[in-house]
Amino acid sequence: MSEIASHHAHGISLQRINAMVLRYWYLLMSSWPRLLELIYWPALQIITWGFLQNYISQASGFFARAGGTLIGAVILWDILFRGQLGFSISFLEEMWARNLGNLMMSPLKPIEFLLSLMIMSLIRLAIGVIPMTLLALFFFGFNFYAIGLPLIAFFCNLIFTSWSVGVFASGLVLRNGLGAESIVWTLMFAVMPLACIYYPVEVLPAWLQIVAWTLPPTYVFEGMRSLLIDHVFRPDLMAWALAINAILFAASFAIFLALLQSAKRNGSLLNSGE
Amino acid sequence: MRLLSQWLNDDHMQQRGTGQAQAPNQPPVADQDGSAAIEVVDLVKLYKTTHAVDDISFRIARGSITGLLGGNGAGKTTTIAMIMGLVLPTSGRVSVLGAKIPEQRYDVLGRMNFESPYVDMPMRLTVRQNLTIFGRLYAVKQLRERIDQLATDLDLKEFLDRSNGKLSAGQKTRVALAKALINEPDLLLLDEPTASLDPDTADWVRQHLETYRKTHNATILLASHNMLEVERLCDRVIIMKRGKIQDDDSPERIMARYNRDTLEEVFLDVARGRLREGTS
Numbered sequence: 001m002s003e004i005a006s007h008h009a010h011g012i013s014l015q016r017i018n019a020m021v022l023r024y025w026y027l028l029m030s031s032w033p034r035l036l037e038l039i040y041w042p043a044l045q046i047i048t049w050g051f052l053q054n055y056i057s058q059a060s061g062f063f064a065r066a067g068g069t070l071i072g073a074v075i076l077w078d079i080l081f082r083g084q085l086g087f088s089i090s091f092l093e094e095m096w097a098r099n100l101g102n103l104m105m106s107p108l109k110p111i112e113f114l115l116s117l118m119i120m121s122l123i124r125l126a127i128g129v130i131p132m133t134l135l136a137l138f139f140f141g142f143n144f145y146a147i148g149l150p151l152i153a154f155f156c157n158l159i160f161t162s163w164s165v166g167v168f169a170s171g172l173v174l175r176n177g178l179g180a181e182s183i184v185w186t187l188m189f190a191v192m193p194l195a196c197i198y199y200p201v202e203v204l205p206a207w208l209q210i211v212a213w214t215l216p217p218t219y220v221f222e223g224m225r226s227l228l229i230d231h232v233f234r235p236d237l238m239a240w241a242l243a244i245n246a247i248l249f250a251a252s253f254a255i256f257l258a259l260l261q262s263a264k265r266n267g268s269l270l271n272s273g274e
Numbered sequence: 275m276r277l278l279s280q281w282l283n284d285d286h287m288q289q290r291g292t293g294q295a296q297a298p299n300q301p302p303v304a305d306q307d308g309s310a311a312i313e314v315v316d317l318v319k320l321y322k323t324t325h326a327v328d329d330i331s332f333r334i335a336r337g338s339i340t341g342l343l344g345g346n347g348a349g350k351t352t353t354i355a356m357i358m359g360l361v362l363p364t365s366g367r368v369s370v371l372g373a374k375i376p377e378q379r380y381d382v383l384g385r386m387n388f389e390s391p392y393v394d395m396p397m398r399l400t401v402r403q404n405l406t407i408f409g410r411l412y413a414v415k416q417l418r419e420r421i422d423q424l425a426t427d428l429d430l431k432e433f434l435d436r437s438n439g440k441l442s443a444g445q446k447t448r449v450a451l452a453k454a455l456i457n458e459p460d461l462l463l464l465d466e467p468t469a470s471l472d473p474d475t476a477d478w479v480r481q482h483l484e485t486y487r488k489t490h491n492a493t494i495l496l497a498s499h500n501m502l503e504v505e506r507l508c509d510r511v512i513i514m515k516r517g518k519i520q521d522d523d524s525p526e527r528i529m530a531r532y533n534r535d536t537l538e539e540v541f542l543d544v545a546r547g548r549l550r551e552g553t554s
Contacts, residue, residue: 019407019408020411022410023399023403023407026399027399030399098392098393099393099394099396105383105388106412107383109380264360264362265362267355
């Protein structure tokens with residue numbers, strides 16, 4: 001028996017997670033268009049919405065009072081959206097590279113694979129969102145970090161939701177091949193109108209409000225408005241969001257594993273094309 | 275705790291997925307006498323109504339090189355994929371290095387490796403980066419030295435720091451082979467290891483595989499269309515057609531049975547439905 005490699009099969013291996021993060025890091029550093037894209041869209045978004053906020057705050061007394069609500073919402077939405085993209089794009093890189101078979105045949109476990117995608121989502125998010133917040137400060141005088149400790153609660157809830165959606169979308173691509181790739185790019189937009197990013201939940205019809213309150217981001221955006229407009233932090237909203245996130249997170253993992261099994265039954269792991 | 279163990283490992287569903295194939299009253303397939311590296315029993319893979327693999331059984335001895343021979347759609351790749359646990363069987367049992375597949379695959383994945391034309395190494399990463407990542411995934415000790423050794427053995431030194439996407443087909447195959455050998459596997463599964471290579475590089479790869487088997491007492495199972503390759507490398511040949519095993523013996527005995535001088539002639543006999551000597 002070969003002695004060159006250790007064969008510990010049990011538990012989660014930090015070394016394997018580290019190897020996968022290193023793989024995505026090498027990829028990111030080898031491609032300036034990939035890096036630029038991470039910064040480009042968030043920067044464009046904040047500048048466009050920032051000027052809109054400036055314009056309507058001149059015209060509306062409410063928006064003048066609720067300074068930064070739009071910009072804050074744009075940044076939080078980007079954390080949600082780019083968090084999911086950061087997760088899913090790293091996953092898609094394996095499909096595009098036809099490397100999934102190599103990984104699935106290695107000792108890398110599904111949970112380790114998913115954890116490495118989560119870490120990469122944080123790294124990609126930092127590269128995109130930190131410059132975005134600096135632009136908001138520089139151009140519009142909006143200090144995102146002045147939100148303080150509640151920002152941690154907002155961020156954690158949004159990132160958990162983004163990972164749940166990312167895990168689910170990746171499972172669908174794993175099972176159905178790259179033909180399902182558009183799901184990765186569009187799924188989060190289905191959440192957008194219901195999560196009430198730019199408007200309060202009361203704007204929705206009563207029956208739709210019930211649906212909206214099943215989504216953790218709705219609590220975060222309501223919480224943000226409460227903080228920026230009324231200067232009140234609502235821990236109850238964050239607790240609800242966290243509880244729903246826990247359910248979504250567990251469900252997305254279970255679905256991913258079920259789709260992985262289905263891909264193995266279907267024989268699609270070795271032919272992960274269209 | 276059960277949920278936690280499910281997250282740690284996807285084997286729970288694999289057990290369920292092949293549940294119908296379990297035969298609890300039979301003795302374990304584990305390699306108790308130390309001879310079989312792979313044991314396949316009554317293996318079936320059905321895709322809707324197509325039998326990709328149709329009730330095949332075989333045992334492969336440790337330290338041997340076995341060739342899976344057959345035309346397109348014969349079931350070679352599906353068989354190898356089931357041995358690796360990447361495809362779940364419809365029924366039947368697979369055991370690798372004493373572990374039930376897919377239930378216990380994580381117990382032996384570190385001692386196996388594979389190469390296939392159906393997968394690639396990431397193109398933008400350099401050869402060294404790719405080998406570093408796979409070395410870490412396989413928990414290879416003294417990885418830097420191992421990569422240097424492979425670079426020497428497989429003649430990779432001149433392009434070790436070049437992107438995988440900028441390599442020629444022959445260079446890529448050598449890199450894929452380096453990845454397949456990074457953990458010094460006891461069992462190597464190869465699907466068309468010399469496909470699209472020029473004769474010189476193909477011969478070089480075969481030579482290396484032969485040396486590796488001898489020096490490491492490794493078991494190699496390879497699927498191939500290349501009859502000369504199989505004839506030269508393999509102690510044993512399993513010929514498949516439409517998911518079934520048509521013949522299983524040493525290349526010499528198979529050629530004698532069909533009264534042919536080469537495996538290629540035997541292959542054509544099997545492919546075209548001509549019967550072997552002594553059968554009716």
